[in-house]
Amino acid sequence: EPEVTQTPSHQVTQMGQEVILRCVPISNHLYFYWYRQILGQKVEFLVSFYNNEISEKSEIFDDQFSVERPDGSNFTLKIRSTKLEDSAMYFCASSEANRVDTGELFFGEGSRLTVL
Amino acid sequence: ILNVEQSPQSLHVQEGDSTNFTCSFPSSNFYALHWYRWETAKSPEALFVMTLNGDEKKKGRISATLNTKEGYSYLYIKGSQPEDSATYLCASNSNSGYALNFGKGTSLLVTP
Numbered sequence: 001e002p003e004v005t006q007t008p009s010h011q012v013t014q015m016g017q018e019v020i021l022r023c024v025p026i027s028n029h030l031y032f033y034w035y036r037q038i039l040g041q042k043v044e045f046l047v048s049f050y051n052n053e054i055s056e057k058s059e060i061f062d063d064q065f066s067v068e069r070p071d072g073s074n075f076t077l078k079i080r081s082t083k084l085e086d087s088a089m090y091f092c093a094s095s096e097a098n099r100v101d102t103g104e105l106f107f108g109e110g111s112r113l114t115v116l
Numbered sequence: 117i118l119n120v121e122q123s124p125q126s127l128h129v130q131e132g133d134s135t136n137f138t139c140s141f142p143s144s145n146f147y148a149l150h151w152y153r154w155e156t157a158k159s160p161e162a163l164f165v166m167t168l169n170g171d172e173k174k175k176g177r178i179s180a181t182l183n184t185k186e187g188y189s190y191l192y193i194k195g196s197q198p199e200d201s202a203t204y205l206c207a208s209n210s211n212s213g214y215a216l217n218f219g220k221g222t223s224l225l226v227t228p
Contacts, residue, residue: 003159031214042120043205043207043218044218045215056214091159105150105160106162
């Protein structure tokens, strides 16, 4: 069964360092997302991506964050200069349908980022 | 209601018990309500996507209902089994955008 895969599963970094989280969405899906969950809090939307551009982003997704799909398969989230409060589980998701009112999201298992 | 709220926060039932959880969501500009099942160390897995008021969906022993006018959804599990133990997440989309607004989840533990 097709699945969304994420790497690394866990990354520890020093504050101020750049981090890249990688995702391989399901191959025939067209819509890609990043969500995150800070320990003990709700899952929060970061960004959605379609047709090689950002379609929507949240207030969390500031200039320190960027996404790209460099090679048609990988979908990456870059945090330019990590802060302590960026420590969270980051989930990549993809969907086939073009609207969340028709399409379920398929999530990866997450990348746990710990910023020291 | 501005946020998605779920209750109870956690639930412990015996194998064979039936149970239900509640999700409250903003009813204005409602588009969709999603339920996900999230087992520890795995990825959240979609159970239902619901859009129509009065809609009821079923998958095996799990079913869900939707009231978009008052902004709530119920998830029912009939005859709970230990493998049903997981966190059940509810999320809504209240505009024409892409972002899902999640609740904190209901953590279910089913013991034999």
